[in-house]
Amino acid sequence: MKFPDQRSFIISALLGLIAFFIAHTMSAALQTQFALVVAISTLLGGIITSYFSATSFESATDETIKTKTIYVGNLPYRANESVVRSLFEEQGTVVNVRLLKDKNTGKRRGFGFVEMAEADAEKAIAALNDKEFQQRTLKVREAKQKPEDSEDE
Structure with missing residues (x-):
């Protein structure tokens, strides 16, 4: 798996900060559920981003050009x-x-x-x-x- 580019990292960091501030305003019970949802979506988003960034560019370079x-x-x-x-x-x-x-x-x-x-x-x-x-x-x-x-x- 390839590491995401710098742009993806910055976007992920900003989304993480937003999620942190949203969670900070919630009650303790909601924070736990929210943290679980954020963790799962971040993991899936990272996997999907890595997959598409690795395959789409490589296949375009290898096959079409x-x-x-x-x-x-x-x-x-x-x-x-x-x-x-x-x-x-x-x-x-x-x-x-x-x-x-x-x-x-x-x-x-x-x-x-x-x-x-x-x-x-x-x-x-x-x-x-x-x-x-x-x-x-x-x-x-x-x-x-x-x-x-x-x-x-």
């Missing part, structure tokens, strides 16, 4: 995922942006990968390869598949 991964090189070290996402969203649907960092220093390495709708990927490559971006000339091409480790038996 075919994607292609694009390599983006010569990125400025100060560029972050949101800036790169915005740049590529001008060309089409962006599913994911991954900028690689050095394991030891945590600094960006100047390249990354953008996963886009397959229909928009070629357009993005043509439009952004050799384009000036934050005083750097981008290198954009289709990413090569990482070779899978083969086990010798």
Whole structure:
């Protein structure tokens, strides 16, 4: 089960506070019944929210949108995922942006990968390869598949 996103958490917390203040004004007998109803509905609401948020997005991504991964090189070290996402969203649907960092220093390495709708990927490559971006000339091409480790038996 996935954890709910930040928005769901805030809404749940606000509803919990409202329930607390309502219960505070009730008699002791009603508070016990109210607390039980709130606890059960919160549990069910969390399960339902987690189920729909996990399945609806994943199935939409997996089934309806075919994607292609694009390599983006010569990125400025100060560029972050949101800036790169915005740049590529001008060309089409962006599913994911991954900028690689050095394991030891945590600094960006100047390249990354953008996963886009397959229909928009070629357009993005043509439009952004050799384009000036934050005083750097981008290198954009289709990413090569990482070779899978083969086990010798």
